[in-house]
Amino acid sequence: MLTGILIVMTPATVNAQTENSAPKDTQHIPKWYSHASSQYGVHWSLLAGLDVYGATTKPPAGVIRAKGVPIEVTGYRFTQQEWQGLFNPVQNDENAKRIILFEGRGLDGDQDGKADQNNPYDRVSAIAAWLHQGGTTEQDQSNQLWKHFENGTAVERIVALSHVFKYFGTTQLSERTFPLHKRYSYSYRDTWGEGRNFGGRRSHEGTDIFASYGTPVLSTCYGYIELIGWNRLGGWRIGLRSADNTYFYYAHLSSYARGIHQGMIVRPGQVLGYVGSSGYGKPGTSGKFPPHLHFGIYKDTGTTEWAFDPYPLLKRWEKNSQTVINPPKKETKDQPNRPVT
Numbered sequence: 001m002l003t004g005i006l007i008v009m010t011p012a013t014v015n016a017q018t019e020n021s022a023p024k025d026t027q028h029i030p031k032w033y034s035h036a037s038s039q040y041g042v043h044w045s046l047l048a049g050l051d052v053y054g055a056t057t058k059p060p061a062g063v064i065r066a067k068g069v070p071i072e073v074t075g076y077r078f079t080q081q082e083w084q085g086l087f088n089p090v091q092n093d094e095n096a097k098r099i100i101l102f103e104g105r106g107l108d109g110d111q112d113g114k115a116d117q118n119n120p121y122d123r124v125s126a127i128a129a130w131l132h133q134g135g136t137t138e139q140d141q142s143n144q145l146w147k148h149f150e151n152g153t154a155v156e157r158i159v160a161l162s163h164v165f166k167y168f169g170t171t172q173l174s175e176r177t178f179p180l181h182k183r184y185s186y187s188y189r190d191t192w193g194e195g196r197n198f199g200g201r202r203s204h205e206g207t208d209i210f211a212s213y214g215t216p217v218l219s220t221c222y223g224y225i226e227l228i229g230w231n232r233l234g235g236w237r238i239g240l241r242s243a244d245n246t247y248f249y250y251a252h253l254s255s256y257a258r259g260i261h262q263g264m265i266v267r268p269g270q271v272l273g274y275v276g277s278s279g280y281g282k283p284g285t286s287g288k289f290p291p292h293l294h295f296g297i298y299k300d301t302g303t304t305e306w307a308f309d310p311y312p313l314l315k316r317w318e319k320n321s322q323t324v325i326n327p328p329k330k331e332t333k334d335q336p337n338r339p340v341t
Helices: 016-020 031-040 044-056 080-084 096-101 120-132 138-149 152-168 311-317
Strands: 012-014 186-188 207-211 216-218 223-231 235-242 246-256 271-275 292-300 305-308 323-325
Touching: 031 044, 031 120, 044 120, 044 138, 044 152, 120 138, 138 152, 152 223, 152 235, 207 311, 223 246, 235 271
Parallel strands: 012 323
Antiparallel strands: 186 207, 207 292, 216 271, 223 235, 235 246, 246 271, 246 292, 292 305
């Protein structure tokens, strides 16, 4: 049985024209990114995108990453052999001159006499120098990433994350908001792990938020739309990746908001679509269950993605203030409408 209807705070609403405005704490770029960018001609946002990807995915063999330390310390890291040089006889070497002699990638970014990978200036400068070896354009540097990762998905996500940081002019993009417009009636409980039968027996990977048809569905975060379209189980769905490389899955929509498209950069509170009951069949199937938003959260390991229970986060976000960004009233050329009919 569903719990009672939950209505928390009256959200503000704004027009979609404000979608492109940057957050209040704009232009916050960590100094090690701007320093390395000016030295090596690599845009700071690509360095930030690589750092987020490196800090949120499983490190490759040979990379030691301390737990519970900030992203500027973890970020993307070279293996110790890559840092100091394969034939360097001094283990954990921080002597910048000797590292260069043995063709290591480590650099003394802040000119303190040491090449310390735990120092963000040194680590990020070394990354920028390595990317610059591939060339001066974004495509050149993307190719350099591909040579290293040999994983197209990884490179696509790093570059897409960099575009989000570049678009907003800051790395401070942690704000979260509830995924439904809180002015409307809705109800939900923790449905994580419950059994589902359509398409074979499986466990429910998300929370179902029940609401009336047409209730606005909102972006929970700063990020970009990674996937959009029909899914046999989820119906009309959206896959949204946040600036911290978390994947949010929205399913069973009745339609998408005007202008929403794959690759679009979005922000918290932006209307993505509307609650429906689509799914469990061929494209256009609807009405096999009551209208609701299926909301899932997945973490990227670099090789796979695993789901975790969104319910505790939803309860937390529900208490946050909410500014709703409505879609534009007219169609724009660069943001084609993708109606669901």
